[in-house]
Amino acid sequence: MENEVKVKILSVLDVPSTREGRAGKIDRIFSYVIEGVGTFTTVVAKEDFEGKPFETQLEMLKSLIKREHQERIKWIGQEFKL
Numbered sequence: 001m002e003n004e005v006k007v008k009i010l011s012v013l014d015v016p017s018t019r020e021g022r023a024g025k026i027d028r029i030f031s032y033v034i035e036g037v038g039t040f041t042t043v044v045a046k047e048d049f050e051g052k053p054f055e056t057q058l059e060m061l062k063s064l065i066k067r068e069h070q071e072r073i074k075w076i077g078q079e080f081k082l
Contacts, residue, residue, distance in 0.1 A: 006035035007065060014046055030061060034069060037076070042068060 010031040017027040026046040033039050042064055049057045 005037065008033045010039070032065065
């Protein structure tokens with residue numbers, strides 16, 4: 001993110017995965033708010049987080065949210081005519 005933004009995690013939920021190739025596995029859904037932008041969710045494979053120290057998990061989540069936000073901000077405010 002070009003400028004620092006405040007992110008607040010609202011909830012964490014483990015659910016059976018509905019993603020292709022992940023039948024029988026568990027995904028972790030994070031709901032979060034980016035201050036001044038909106039509320040979003042992101043999904044990670046639970047096994048990618050399991051067994052890692054909290055700080056490592058947090059850095060992984062920050063990296064994922066940052067990537068998604070950078071993609072998202074390209075679209076925010078776009079206007080066009082059809």
